[in-house]
Amino acid sequence: MPIEPSENWQDVHESDIEAVARLLRRGEISIVSGGHLARFEKQFAAFAGGRHAVATNNGTAAIHAALWAAGVRSGDEVAVCDYGFHGMAAAVRSLGAVVVPVDAEPLGLTMDPQDLSRAISERTTAILVHNPWGIPADYAALRAAAPGVPLVADASHAHGALYRDEPLAAHADIACFSLGRGKLVSGGELGCAVTRDPELHERMLVYGHVNRVPGDLKTLDWGGSAVGLKLRPHPVALVLALGQLKRYPEKQALQRGYARDVETIAGDLGLIPLRPCCAAERVYWRIVLGVPEGLAATPEEVATIAERLRRAGAALEPNHYWPTLQHQSLFDWEDHRAGIRRRPCPVAARIVPRLLTLPARVQPPADALERLRECLTAVLAGDDTRTTSPVSTGETPQ
Known part of the structure; x- marks a missing residue:
């Protein structure tokens, strides 16, 4: 039962509070690999239509790692829908790349494939696709407009949305989710990037999970430790999100x-x-x-x-x-x-x-x-x- 039964849905239940309490009693205030992190990544990957997931401390961090894994570097261009959260542009700029706005189609305000074909150039390295308010973009049309360019989905509003009867990570190269406060599934502060490509998965680990490299790598032959960023989430966020995912x-x-x-x-x-x-x-x-x-x-x-x-x-x-x-x-x-x-x-x-x-x-x-x-x-x-x-x-x- 919810903590305070009322006419409104309660996202945090007594079972979540007890799960967090057990975590704290065991002294699990940080997690590098395995445990709740592995359980969350496995369950969320399946939920989102992928095979691999990298949990991060927020949704913008997931986009940041995904763009780097897709090959975005300084001076590159990334096509971004002009209707969307400024954090998408911030992630692009954090890698030194240039934002190229693309117009929205009129029905759902997702990225317009026809305008995308006009916006791309030889410098376009990735397409960052917004799915505003839970409305999926037309992924097949976007791929046709920019063949061979990686599609990174900002699915921060679109937990559980389907495109052609499949979750979004089945159609994007990487689908990124925010599980922040108030999101459809929330851990308070949490993000997750989901993919079907094992190399993209491991490139995201290299970028944002320094302590899991090289131990968790199976595809990449990576000689160093990692790029060095620690984008990993707090275990309390993972526990809260696992409870909400079950009830979603x-x-x-x-x-x-x-x-x-x-x-x-x-x-x-x-x-x-x-x-x-x-x-x-x-x-x-x-x-x-x-x-x-x-x-x-x-x-x-x-x-x-x-x-x-x-x-x-x-x-x-x-x-x-x-x-x-x-x-x-x-x-x-x-x-x-x-x-x-x-x-x-x-x-x-x-x-x-x-x-x-x-x-x-x-x-x-x-x-x-x-x-x-x-x-x-x-x-x-x-x-x-x-x-x-x-x-x-x-x-x-x-």
């Missing part, structure tokens, strides 16, 4: 049911839910709705609707990832001004400022959907002078 199918089913009900309500009122552009089954880390020009002529009017929704009681979140990636303040820093090859991304520029973001609840109060319907209806009809209690809550995405 139930959580995912409940969350998907609520989110689809919200999307139906929003669609009936003229809003446009994001959806996959391809043969994919999404998960829901957030519910993101587009406001068409028929409801708001300008982005400024969309912002006014958002503020009115908040005043009326909707727990509306900020418009994450606006401005888009290439306009983030990271590239105002002197060290990074030359670290981006800016390109026009008109679809992202047009759609992203027109988005509304709601949390995807798991077990909300029984009247949550009806209260949300009333709130949306009143605001979109201009009849929102009354005050209501909040209809939902959520964490701040990364």
Whole structure:
């Protein structure tokens, strides 16, 4: 049973607390190889569609190690969707590579394969593919647009999402996950990179798990110790994530049911839910709705609707990832001004400022959907002078 039973889903159960307590009683406050680390990597690799996994201390560290394993070095270019978390660009820049923004397709705001084909150059060493809010990108089309270039998936929102009936690591060369606070599966602070390629797996170990090299290497003939970074996770995070992974199918089913009900309500009122552009089954880390020009002529009017929704009681979140990636303040820093090859991304520029973001609840109060319907209806009809209690809550995405 959850610690404090309520109408809301509890991610941390008494069994998790007891598992952490056992860990501390044994003095296991760091782990290099085997034990909970091996169990987590084996279970998460299978969950994500891969054969090998490297656990890290956060999702950005997983991307960092994955890009290095894929061959990204100083002066190379990495194609990155312009709609996404600035941590993707930070991982690219940490290796001295140049970010090349790629426009989004209009249905799910994943990377547009046609624009990718225009963005790549002879210097393109990897493609960093975002799967925003749990919506898978079109991996086959991206591979066709850039043959032979490694695909690294940022799947930080997409735990359990399927592309062509398979998890994402079955289609990307490496799929990277954040299991940070508030993620669909969380260890508090944790990341994981999953692959089917044993050499890529061992290259990530060489980069980020210094103490496992050379003992855990079976494919690479690596003469030295390692590159020297310690990106390994804390064992408490591994224990928490193992507990949540076990319960995730139930959580995912409940969350998907609520989110689809919200999307139906929003669609009936003229809003446009994001959806996959391809043969994919999404998960829901957030519910993101587009406001068409028929409801708001300008982005400024969309912002006014958002503020009115908040005043009326909707727990509306900020418009994450606006401005888009290439306009983030990271590239105002002197060290990074030359670290981006800016390109026009008109679809992202047009759609992203027109988005509304709601949390995807798991077990909300029984009247949550009806209260949300009333709130949306009143605001979109201009009849929102009354005050209501909040209809939902959520964490701040990364």
